[in-house]
Amino acid sequence: MAKMKKVELESLLASQQNNAVGALNGTIGQHRSSLMDRYNAEPYGDEVADRSKIVMTDIRDTIESIKPEIMDIFCGGDKVVEFSPRGDDDVDAANQETEVINHIFYQKNDGFMVLYTWFTDALLLKNGYVKRYWDNRKVTEIEEYDDLDEQEILSIISDLGELDAEIEILEHWGGEPSEDGSMSPMGVKIKITRELKEYKIEPVPPEEILVSPQWHKLSFEGCPFVAHRSSMTVSDLIGMGFNRKQVEALPEVDDKLDSEEAETRFSGDNYEENGITSATDISMKTVRVYENYIRADRDGDGIAELLQVFTGGEDGTILKRNGKDAIEEVRSTPFNTACPLPVPHKHYGLSIAELVEDLQRIRTVLVRQMLDNIAMTNNPDIVVDEDEMSEATEQDLQLTQVGRVLRIPGGINSLTHVQPPNSAMQSLQGIEYVDTLRAERTGVTAYNQGMDADSLNKTLGGIKAIMSASQKKILMIARIFAETAVAPMFLDMHADLRAGPLKKIAMELNGEWIDVNPRTWKTRADMTVNVGLGTGDRDIQFTRLGFILQQQKEGLAAGLVGPEHLHHTLTKMVELSGFKDVSAFFPEPGSMPP
Numbered sequence: 001m002a003k004m005k006k007v008e009l010e011s012l013l014a015s016q017q018n019n020a021v022g023a024l025n026g027t028i029g030q031h032r033s034s035l036m037d038r039y040n041a042e043p044y045g046d047e048v049a050d051r052s053k054i055v056m057t058d059i060r061d062t063i064e065s066i067k068p069e070i071m072d073i074f075c076g077g078d079k080v081v082e083f084s085p086r087g088d089d090d091v092d093a094a095n096q097e098t099e100v101i102n103h104i105f106y107q108k109n110d111g112f113m114v115l116y117t118w119f120t121d122a123l124l125l126k127n128g129y130v131k132r133y134w135d136n137r138k139v140t141e142i143e144e145y146d147d148l149d150e151q152e153i154l155s156i157i158s159d160l161g162e163l164d165a166e167i168e169i170l171e172h173w174g175g176e177p178s179e180d181g182s183m184s185p186m187g188v189k190i191k192i193t194r195e196l197k198e199y200k201i202e203p204v205p206p207e208e209i210l211v212s213p214q215w216h217k218l219s220f221e222g223c224p225f226v227a228h229r230s231s232m233t234v235s236d237l238i239g240m241g242f243n244r245k246q247v248e249a250l251p252e253v254d255d256k257l258d259s260e261e262a263e264t265r266f267s268g269d270n271y272e273e274n275g276i277t278s279a280t281d282i283s284m285k286t287v288r289v290y291e292n293y294i295r296a297d298r299d300g301d302g303i304a305e306l307l308q309v310f311t312g313g314e315d316g317t318i319l320k321r322n323g324k325d326a327i328e329e330v331r332s333t334p335f336n337t338a339c340p341l342p343v344p345h346k347h348y349g350l351s352i353a354e355l356v357e358d359l360q361r362i363r364t365v366l367v368r369q370m371l372d373n374i375a376m377t378n379n380p381d382i383v384v385d386e387d388e389m390s391e392a393t394e395q396d397l398q399l400t401q402v403g404r405v406l407r408i409p410g411g412i413n414s415l416t417h418v419q420p421p422n423s424a425m426q427s428l429q430g431i432e433y434v435d436t437l438r439a440e441r442t443g444v445t446a447y448n449q450g451m452d453a454d455s456l457n458k459t460l461g462g463i464k465a466i467m468s469a470s471q472k473k474i475l476m477i478a479r480i481f482a483e484t485a486v487a488p489m490f491l492d493m494h495a496d497l498r499a500g501p502l503k504k505i506a507m508e509l510n511g512e513w514i515d516v517n518p519r520t521w522k523t524r525a526d527m528t529v530n531v532g533l534g535t536g537d538r539d540i541q542f543t544r545l546g547f548i549l550q551q552q553k554e555g556l557a558a559g560l561v562g563p564e565h566l567h568h569t570l571t572k573m574v575e576l577s578g579f580k581d582v583s584a585f586f587p588e589p590g591s592m593p594p
Helices: 006-039 058-075 088-108 111-125 150-161 234-239 244-248 260-265 352-378 391-397 424-442 460-499 538-557 563-576
Strands: 081-084 128-148 165-174 186-204 209-211 225-233 286-296 305-312 327-329 335-338 381-384 415-418 505-509 512-516 528-531
Touching (some): 006 058, 006 209, 006 225, 088 460, 111 128, 186 460, 234 286
Antiparallel strands (some): 081 528
């Protein structure tokens, strides 16, 4: 079989991109755009003048009630994941890799906000996405030092030289002899250019991820086509090594107005298209770039390889990077997805917002009608005998303030009020029924939010039953996130670090600073990953660990357990208490004197 030509690959990419964009801009994109409007309590468009226009916020209230519990489950401890060894020879390696992975996630990346944004997208917009990648680019910094002597400046330059960076002295001043023979203070302005190699994990807006419409799994393992459609400046692309002439020739785009979802996302920010960038500074021109991951038989051996291909514009033109076509065979796609309610055999699942979308609409209608009814009850229509009206009467009726005076020539008998029936109570009953439906669908109740003032009047067993049923729904979402999103992401991080460019990661482990080389790690397919160390009620877990500790103390006398087992239990108790430095409370048994 002949090798695939570049033009054939470009044609295939353009076709896949068009199919994915068409599917994304269709029903899915329109629905997600609508969900964002509902979350932001935007008007429905059927509002009537002089009537209530309130929009209820059931979607936002439900999502914001679930997020604290979800975040507490995953971020309750200082480790999102923990590699558990299955043998004595794996203990040290598992502990080290656990520390490094969590260090990269929390310290080198804003791990809390990554999870927060990722889960918010999933709860609202069906699927949430994060992207893992190595940030390899040149960065330039300008540093200025003043009021130093010659030795101090030489020391600074020497220290900067150890950073493996290019140093250029842009300007220097001072150093002139004074009358007493001493040298005047010196100053220097230095330009530092260095290669940046950082491992990044970032949430990606769902509208930027293109997926083959035929894909039938939540994960991207085996997916024939997935791409990240983003808008980048010419300057950033050149810094990443792309051909300058090629990226400067790409047409300018405005991603904020190019997608219905993106337009909805920025609709409340008074965003307006600005087309003067390219005319004033071409380096800041925003252009469209596709980071494609496609399975294709490029070498003609009959087996499709996973290719990473960068294209610019909308016609699938392959960009050049570092002097060659930006085509590379890769191990896997760098994306991980989360969905609270996966649908079997489909990539796009259901969001929590979809469960209450119709209920928000119903509650909005009921509340609007109740407010209108109350307004009409308190301000009933006035009927006046037409023959008894005067010009003064007509003027008085146009006034709306409380306590107005109506001047009616025919007397009070010429005026009557039309009192509408008061239906507020029926509306409140309807609203309460809708709240019950929402609790049944999502597990969000007033009890697990600590807001029900009547809880003390109900039986303890009944409250526990309600709490248990509602918490199970939220814990199910957390378990789905753990198994289908967080655990795969951290396993992918492990593989990325093993194959990445970093040979040394400096970090503190067990109170000592060490250098870790991820390239020496083994493939950890034989290890399990425990996600969500904060799962469940921490007070209950603490009590259970206390019982285990008591049994271990008795077992210690009988030789059934050792000091390391007690240390492990105490470590878990310290972590559940919210303290991160376990060694400050209970040092490792091996570090203690005999």
